[in-house]
Amino acid sequence: MKIVSLLLPLGMLLGAVTACEARTPQVVNQEVSVRLEPAQHELSGSSSVRFAAGTGAVEFRLSQGAEIRAVTCAGRPLPYRFTGGVLTAELPKSGAEPTLTIVYRARFNDPVADSPGASEDPSYGVSGTITGQGTFLGDSADWYPVPAQVPTRRTLTVTAPAGTEAVSFGRRVTRETRDGITRSTWQESHPVGALSLCAGPYRVEDRTVDGIELHSYLYPENAALSGRYLDAAERYLRFYSGLFGPYPFEKFAVVENFFQTGYGFPSFTLLGGAVLRLPFIIDTSFPHEIAHSWWGNAISIAPGSGNWCEGLVTYLADYYLKERRSAAEARDYREQLLIDFASLVSGDNDFPLTRFERRSDPSSRAIGYGKAAFVFHMMRSRIGDEAFFAGLRQVVRAHLYDSASWNDFADAFSKSSGKDQHAFLEQWLTRPGGPRLRLVEVVNRREKEGWSVAGRVVQDGADYPLDVPLRLEGEAGNVETRLALAGRSTPFRLVSKGEPRRVVLDPDAEVFRILTQEEIPATVNSVKGSRQLLGVRTANCRAGAQGFSDLLASFSQPGTQVVSEEEFNQGQFGDRDLVFCGVPRTRESLPRLPDGVQVDREGFTVAGEGYTGTDASLFLVLSRPGAAGRVSALYQPLSEAAAAQYGLKITHYGKYAELVFARGANRIKARLAVPESAAAVLFKR
Template identity: 25%
Template sequence: MLRRTVIVTAAVMAAVLGVATGSQAAPAPGSPGAGDVYYPDYGNGGYDVAHYDIRLRYYPDTDRLTGATTILASATQDLSRFNLDFALATTSVRVNNRPAGFTKQGDHELVVTPARSIAKGAPLTIVVEYDDIPSNVVASGFTSWNRTPDGALAVNEPEIAWWWYPSNDHPTDKASFDVSVLVPDGVEAISNGTPTRWAAPAFDGWSRWSWRQDRPQATYLAFLAIGDFETYQDTSADGSPIVTAYNTRLDAATAAAARTSVERSDEITDWLAGKFGPYPFGARGGVVTGADDQGFALETQTRPVYDGRSFLRGSNNSLIVHELAHQWFGDSVSVGQWKDIWLNEGFASYAQWLWSEDQGEGTAEEIADYVYSTAYPADSAFWQVLPGDPGAGDLFDGAVYDRGALTLHHLRKLVGDEDFFAILKAWTEARKYGAGTTPEFQALAERISGVDLDAFLQEWLYTPGRPDLGVSTLAVPAQPKSWPQIVAAHH
């Protein structure tokens, strides 16, 4: 064995320990936001998260939530302090095995000052302990945690993480997750991904439910549904676990309608894979809440959550298609900026039109004609909302969904079916587990189709008023553009 003398320099040791050296630029605070145009204080700068480990105990009778979240991250700059997005009462913070200082700034910024500054590239292990009643906590003017008659729901968009775990809360910083929750016996705790503990006895009267999401996931797509659920487990043809759950407060007719819809999720997922490319995650399913619990459905990753009222009038397969289409458009490929939300909602809405066409219930062309000519007359306020830049107050306006879907339908007519579906599959593959913006989508679509889309997208996404259908026939050959030109086209 050859023996060598290793000289460890101060810089090398500093990097190993995660300490900034004096020869470098002075450590600086990480920014309190991720640079989102609509939500400048959402997310944070200075670090990148790799994993969240969330361990909780929930008391349904009082809505008390206690626990600790461990965050594995790496510093992207020399850090003197950094922020986490979190609204609950914090009892302690540790960074790299040492107690850290922490203060609350505003209603959802937790400012953390490590005992030692952190060098760029160094690992970060952050442990935050907390104890609070989430339904009593107001941030940004509202309470997103939803207490229900038998438990609670942590399901919302874009703000939900603040009420149950600290995070870097922006879709551009995805991570894997472990979620483990202690609840009283007889109460279920459902979350994303694969179940690793299922009602495992912990001690008298309490059981633990644990879930693992091993694929990158945006913070708002992590969910928690606690309550009295009837649960089912199965396995898909590819070996993925399927978990579905239905709140027991649903009446028999609504529960039956919900099951006839949600239990088709595996079939619909496979159908969508034929349109958009391979399913990007390793688990499947869905959760149905009580009929008055939340009032909306959300594409929580691998396991969408549906409000029971969605099935009051019978089965609702179109809704299942919408939320499962988001697994590609919104979950695997997330928005680079919240202003690009049409890349989520317009695509999921168009998937509903494609399903209708496949099922013989109305072609995409018939639906597009109805939406354009009948559902929204030319003088409707609907046409004044710009899908490509709706504003934070209209993030989920109907125009983002339906005018977004119309944009895709007329893009399909402009470039032809072969190129259109090639564009969708290329987008989901190129941006898989990442994020994208409208200019980036345009650049890809132009590269595949050879069509200049400047005038088309300007008309459909960024111009008030009902678009002129004539612009959809202008198949102008695309000219090579520099990246600044592409970005400038929509700013």
């Protein structure tokens, strides 16, 4: 980013690149018809597109491997050019609305990984695949002719071998099986984006709630889950409609994918079978995808303005539902966002939120999902619930079936709160990182009426104007205030009737800030965020060389140097973060193990339960004494089979330091206590 861009007001920075000119839609109507042929990984299709009168040159995206059978206008062949996945043609001049028809055939067979669970890429590299197991054709596969402009109306008809049910955007107009063919037609009142299509041997269940058609399309082995998911869909659709306004689509469907995804599309969500069966998904990932119905689907991200969508949905689903259940859960979630950012993001991979497009690795997720969610939390704390949710409803009213930018949210929150919020948002959106805060020169003094505590809050690096909570804990209870930081150093004074025990900066993690090394517990994310990771294979490593490499790659650390225990003991790697595969012979190579954890070369014991044999795996992350900010991890699968079964799951437990897998599942997941830090001062008595 150019330095000058940091000096621009937020409205200039974002508004200039997101302004849209009002214009008459050129694509009046599109009808798409495809026939799936799973045995050949192919589809045959045709699309008729009606344009506004006077339209001349037209352009479509279509899979560059497609075979064009015919391009016609008013039944007559039309010259066209098809190269590099782009089809262009010149419509004949006429006073009527011309209709162009494209007939084509295309093959889609992206390979689906057997064990995709460790990837940060939510698509696993699959944009389009047609198989006997299932069909997934995403909006980037260009599986039908995609015009340069979203049509005003759009209809899709899908035919497939009998028993293969299809799902796409819009309302299901027809569904039938006859003469060995299953056919369905889908029609959109308000088309958005490019179409996606899924198909498989689904069991289908339907219901209608508040005028919204609800469907489940699940494989036979998971069909019994239909009722639970439809009940949850009803519950969350009503909840979010109360917050944002009416649900923006004709239907909502929960659809099972044949590989493990968690997608939110306009009017349906696509979840992998293993994901569907996880008991917590129905109250975590599922509402997240439903919230995307408004944010990201009915309202898209304005090009070039930064992806606000993932942070907002993370806040409104993953976080807000926890807050409604428990203040303690909400505080833990906010604190974990700060820990994740500090563990995963450093100067060489940080960037401002205006540059976030999509997650590609753990650090980009910590920025675009975690930091952005925190920005929305701080805005809500700043203006209050009434103004915050009124601002969201205003964005929905103004931008439904269109796009929105960060600047549009700043406008809405300014209007709903009655106070300009652009400058506040600008500092969080246009700067990488965040404030670094610490308490200094803190002293307590006995006075006539009690005690006083004075000190300063110092900002290291760039300063942020913000209000930070302070809490004085003592015998007479807590004294709390919000300190308005001004510049690099801000003095404070708190008074208590009883003797103070501790003063804490931002005790409930209400402000986004960069934690100090002392505040960051060792976790799996500490390994994923390491800039200097070393793998050490001991003689006791039972993962195999490839299994250990796969583990390191799953942490987004491909190409990590791996040495033998003998090479490590030569003492050349003391400044690195370490992952030991197997128990080292020299036990001093590992930090002191937590209470209740014992390891030896044949197995391990955690929380009083011993694990031996072949079906178990331990992963333990510990801070390295004498090496500030460095960690040592112990990976101890008890067999190569255990490494293959459990190793790639570890990356999904980023906030934990102690993990045990056995008998096919995770058995123990534990975090280490967050230590005292520069953000807290404990008074000696």
